[in-house]
Amino acid sequence: RKEVEQDPGPFNVPEGATVAFNCTYSNSASQSFFWYRQDCRKEPKLLMSVYSSGNEDGRFTAQLNRASQYISLLIRDSKLSDSATYLCVVSRGGSYIPTFGRGTSLIVHP
Amino acid sequence: EAQVTQNPRYLITVTGKKLTVTCSQNMNHEYMSWYRQDPGLGLRQIYYSMNVEVTDKGDVPEGYKVSRKEKRNFPLILESPSPNQTSLYFCASRGQVGNQPQHFGDGTRLSIL
Numbered sequence: 001r002k003e004v005e006q007d008p009g010p011f012n013v014p015e016g017a018t019v020a021f022n023c024t025y026s027n028s029a030s031q032s033f034f035w036y037r038q039d040c041r042k043e044p045k046l047l048m049s050v051y052s053s054g055n056e057d058g059r060f061t062a063q064l065n066r067a068s069q070y071i072s073l074l075i076r077d078s079k080l081s082d083s084a085t086y087l088c089v090v091s092r093g094g095s096y097i098p099t100f101g102r103g104t105s106l107i108v109h110p
Numbered sequence: 111e112a113q114v115t116q117n118p119r120y121l122i123t124v125t126g127k128k129l130t131v132t133c134s135q136n137m138n139h140e141y142m143s144w145y146r147q148d149p150g151l152g153l154r155q156i157y158y159s160m161n162v163e164v165t166d167k168g169d170v171p172e173g174y175k176v177s178r179k180e181k182r183n184f185p186l187i188l189e190s191p192s193p194n195q196t197s198l199y200f201c202a203s204r205g206q207v208g209n210q211p212q213h214f215g216d217g218t219r220l221s222i223l
Contacts, residue, residue: 032209043200043214098212102152
């Protein structure tokens with residue numbers, strides 16, 4: 001089993017739709033979690049950290065489920081500009097060495 | 111402005127000709143790392159450094175070297191590049207304390223002919 005797994009997609013959704021991605025991780029000792037956004041062949045940029053209690057930033061909501069070892073990202077009211085690849089990052093150990101998922105591609109169409 | 115700067119942004123070169131990709135950060139970050147990104151394989155870590163003079167192998171270190179003589183710089187060295195090292199490379203850094211996200215450079219697109 002890969003350390004961090006994501007459905008590569010693509011997820012094709014119309015503008016205004018709600019879409020959710022999951023990311024599973026195998027190491028139960030993982031300690032920090034992030035979602036990054038990456039536009040085509042550009043650098044990944046932090047979208048949001050994921051906290052144990054869940055957190056929201058505008059249209060984006062992130063959740064952590066430690067029991068089932070997954071994190072999720074919910075995007076409400078999708079915009080064309082949300083089209084990108086969303087990378088899940090899980091860090092392990094006291095040194096917080098990060099492991100990236102391969103990303104989930106989102107395409108929002110008019 | 112806080113940033114991670116990589117150079118060059120693009121490079122086309124030939125097999126066997128040594129090259130160095132520089133990475134510099136101005137945020138006084140302890141942790142720096144190098145990744146390569148290939149279609150369908152995602153970001154794979156090449157090397158990372160926890161601090162000056164402390165480096166360690168990532169998932170795909172073969173064919174690469176790094177050094178960390180100063181806190182701000184973390185160059186990636188390809189002593190004898192080969193075509194299978196054609197890729198998009200990213201440098202990243204973050205602070206050591208607690209749960210901090212990484213900041214990425216703009217990327218370096220390397221083509222080895």
